[in-house]
Amino acid sequence: MAETETAAVSVVNGGPALGGFSKEKLVDLLRHMLLYRRFEEKAEEAYAIGKIGGFCHLHIGQEAAAAGCILPLRPDDYVIGSYREHTQALAKGLSPNAVMAELFGKASGSSGGVGGSMHIFGADSRFMGGNGIVGAQAGLALGIAWAIHYRGGDQVCVCFLGDAAVNQGGFHESMNMASIWKLPVIYVVENNAYGMGTKFSRMSDTEMVQKAVSHGVEATVIDGEDVMATYAHIDALVERVRGGNGPQFVDVECYRFKGHSMSDPVSGTYRSKEEVDERTENADPIKLLRDRMFTADILTREELAAIDKEVRSIVDAAVAFAEAAPEPEVDTLYKNVYSEINPHGRLFFDGRGR
Amino acid sequence: MAETETAAVSVVNGGPALGGFSKEKLVDLLRHMLLYRRFEEKAEEAYAIGKIGGFCHLHIGQEAAAAGCILPLRPDDYVIGSYREHTQALAKGLSPNAVMAELFGKASGSSGGVGGSMHIFGADSRFMGGNGIVGAQAGLALGIAWAIHYRGGDQVCVCFLGDAAVNQGGFHESMNMASIWKLPVIYVVENNAYGMGTKFSRMSDTEMVQKAVSHGVEATVIDGEDVMATYAHIDALVERVRGGNGPQFVDVECYRFKGHSMSDPVSGTYRSKEEVDERTENADPIKLLRDRMFTADILTREELAAIDKEVRSIVDAAVAFAEAAPEPEVDTLYKNVYSEINPHGRLFFDGRGR
Amino acid sequence: MAQLTYRDALNQALAEEMERDGDVFLMGEEVAEYDGAYKVSRGLLERFGDKRVKDTPISELGFAGLGVGAAMVGLRPVVEFMTFNFSFLALDQVINSAAKMLSMSGGQIGIPMVFRGPSGAALQLGAQHSHACETWYLHAPGVKVVTPSTPADAKGLLKAAIRDNDPVAFMEGELLYNVRGEVPDDDDFVIPLGVADLKREGGDVSIITHGSMAHVALQAAGALAKDGIEADVLDLRSLRPLDVDAILATVAKTNRAVYLEEGWPYLGVGAQIVSIIMEEAFDDLDAPVLRVTQADVPMPYNKHLETWARPGAARVVEACKKVLYV
């Protein structure tokens, strides 16, 4: 099995800048990542002034994972994620308006304001949600992939997880079943090195790819700050998986620039200011792509400014939309607990007149 | 990691007959396995005439796993198992009387007749029970090993599991924690090839040792029909584990000669009569040891007959004891739900006068 | 009308619904090649193939999650727990995913699936294999819970559960599989969820129950009749949706009620029924509503203790006489 393993695990490096990417494509990747960045910055502001409540987990610093792992997909492919899923939802096609309105808890939000930051859903875009239970999406993704297989489709399901989710037993059950039934699921672990305040290496003696391979799932590691490398790698994997070759696991190495959630300090507790500053300086996927494009002379400062202006206006519009959107009505609460109110019998027992 | 892996996985073969084993030791192993065999045969009879009820999972054919993995232990080491645990309990020092009486549901049973076949416990012998939930003992064994580590002891905890338990997520969580904290647990998988009617290979694309190694747990495979090989192998592992070198995983390959439980046919459904007959003929650990001892001229037919006579009388006595033993009293039920009845407040709500 | 066992009635319901709708599939441990641990799925593998009847590893959390995920994209999974005792391992996917999905997605994603298998004690299976699991599935809104007591109910309710667009926990009686009874042949024989069944009519006292205890209630009613006491036996059949009207009707008629269930008393189903009667029929009561349940202890292995711990007909008779002050 040592063979299987070495065969399966391979590190994919960045590859030559611009290799295979047209300018349009690169601009598109840059625009996407900038949109995600500005979106999350706005969310942070809105949270600070109480427009957004509850837990709010920002994706700042990890934009390349969302762009690189989702933009290669077809509209009919599926994506499911954790509670750190705002940008993945945008990448899969939800409108910034709908996502921002959801964060604001408004009726026009993607989940009608009832889901919140951790529960962004977009059935039409096949974004199957934010999940608040670490690892739960691995079970759900397995089912989505099973359904694809059951119907003989050629779609794939990309399942985003955090590095700490690798230690959940349910994740292993999911990988084992995906492997024995050759299901079209790609487990994307956004390995930002920490689960809350805990470094992955404190909670595992081995590399996570080994754990995937041990179930028969092919596993690779990719530099998740390099959007081009990530995109190219996932693009290739998706084709393999579409071909019915079974599941894939990808350790996407990245870094969380902000705290775990709004209540967690950026640095000073479990990671030093130096560490965070160093990463923010050297591992910013947006800067990395921008600079590559500058050096290759396929992006001017003016173009960049224009793109940034464009995405900022999109995000400003989203905030304005969210502000203006109506609050949800109380009876939506009861409308969506059960999809049908059976003609007989009582379903609700709170004596609140239902 | 390919290195770690090949380093960790190694197949241990039978080794030269009698190699390192004194005649006394061999006779002792033989006597033990014969006792287990006769004990289970009696249990089977008693079940057939309704003296034993519920689920009853026999260990016939797997005696070498119990003898080989438990007899090398010290009295202060711990063993925990599944619901197929009668013989492991005997091996760890419970009296045949107490175990048989438990199967009969009598007050003199190891659990006072309240536990039954799946819940044999012997705290004094440090046999920590039978567990009816597949894989649950992996979590409990982790805690026992944690306690040993916490107290700085040099005991080990041997955790018996079935092959199908390897697919339980909780088992992976247990192995990961045992690995990162270097806990003194030895996971013994009695790999009898089937979980009920399901062959392990149908539910895993990889060898189970790979799954253990992927968490950093050293893993080995052993011929579990060869009691000498098994004993020698476990004996060596126990010393390693006592030394604080962390957990071990052993795939003990064996075969279940009887049905999964009394209600499951021996053959004809998920395994052929030919297969069962072949294994029963060629993989019987008792026959294997006996024949080796015959060929090596350290056992005569007379000696064997004497040993068999002796263990049969022990088992007959156990049945007589169980028959004669009293039924438990109703109030033991309430005595053992909580270890202390708090001086204040009500604990039981059945209105049955408590 | 055919005479069928409860097992075969379930088997027919599965086969008919799978025939009717290609999105319905059955998944669980030993459901395919082994025909099911209790043989409920006998013959389905041959008939529908190994995509629609699927054996799983022993990974309850994982395959429960698989079912929920498949339902999210429109399949209609029937996930079998070999017994509900093992479903504690899967409860997170039931409570946090299945029960919440429609609500937290703002109505976008429903979960049309069934979790089914035996629940409750069989014979001498001991502490870990004898749970009546209703309470764990009832407390959180979002799941429906059904507990058939007869072959006809088993068939009609399972068909309704499979056609239902919400998650349904369908709890079968481990001791009922061999029970025989009349079952309509009609392929469209569906019993709507939320309709209780008055299994015996009598005006003196109401024995309200669900699941396998309906049989015990009928025994008790028979015994009471010998003493000239006529009991209503109301089998709720479905606990959510719950036929509150039927409960209030029998209480209004008899003014005296006993709730009988297989499980434990502390937050057993009866507690909820009592509190509904308290709130909505207080003035109808001539006596407090009493409850008959399992003894409040883990189920013992010993046969006599187990029998003692179960809620038997004698205890029901006693409770009925108590509320009748006789």
Place this chain on the structure above:
Amino acid sequence: MAQLTYRDALNQALAEEMERDGDVFLMGEEVAEYDGAYKVSRGLLERFGDKRVKDTPISELGFAGLGVGAAMVGLRPVVEFMTFNFSFLALDQVINSAAKMLSMSGGQIGIPMVFRGPSGAALQLGAQHSHACETWYLHAPGVKVVTPSTPADAKGLLKAAIRDNDPVAFMEGELLYNVRGEVPDDDDFVIPLGVADLKREGGDVSIITHGSMAHVALQAAGALAKDGIEADVLDLRSLRPLDVDAILATVAKTNRAVYLEEGWPYLGVGAQIVSIIMEEAFDDLDAPVLRVTQADVPMPYNKHLETWARPGAARVVEACKKVLYV
């Protein structure tokens, strides 16, 4: 008496019991280096070292099992669930192992351990992070359940729970950690489990409650007083063991009761309390006992909907007036 927050009271209880007994250890996610997600274990790692204050991976089933196993051989684990919402993943080890061990081992092996953490809704955490989990821990015999509402209760009850020789689910109020109150300094300040606390005395109506809702009950009682209605506020504090005498006493005094709880109605704690009152105090009642609970829906994220869904003081006042027929 010192003024302490609920958080610091818990921290003191942990520190004192760990000081007192070397077998007590704390384990869970982020409890050590991070001082606990809610900072309840602040400073304990430095003080007791990394064997006695242990961070775990996100493996709830695994480390809950670890706790039970360690307790089987005599340690006294305090296992923290970051919140009880995540404990559904671990429930099998609670129900099938911890709750059953003493019984199925025939009294040989007890489980002296505490499962603790916040339970119930905080603010806008949405459907999956807002469960009041009492019911799932109460139905099966073998576990004790404690729900402190004040800093003093938090300290006294946690010390009692740690010293108790049975498994105790200790459910803290996620919104109570910053609440301040008087706490006796005494190292041996222990509040025995099973003793309710009459937090306000008044003879007209009884508001019975537990956990964080005790504060809402007191608000409601204050509002009622303005209308000349004096309410008893009985905080049960411990749900198993349950102070039934205190419940019966307040009902005997006021003849009217309302049960207030944070969680859902279907088989919420109130259902059991109502059925106990029905059985044991029926003749004391001048009105049906009413219940005030969370709306019977998954907790919504939207602030206004969440507020609406919670059981607020206004609803309690309304229920009290209803049972008083005013």
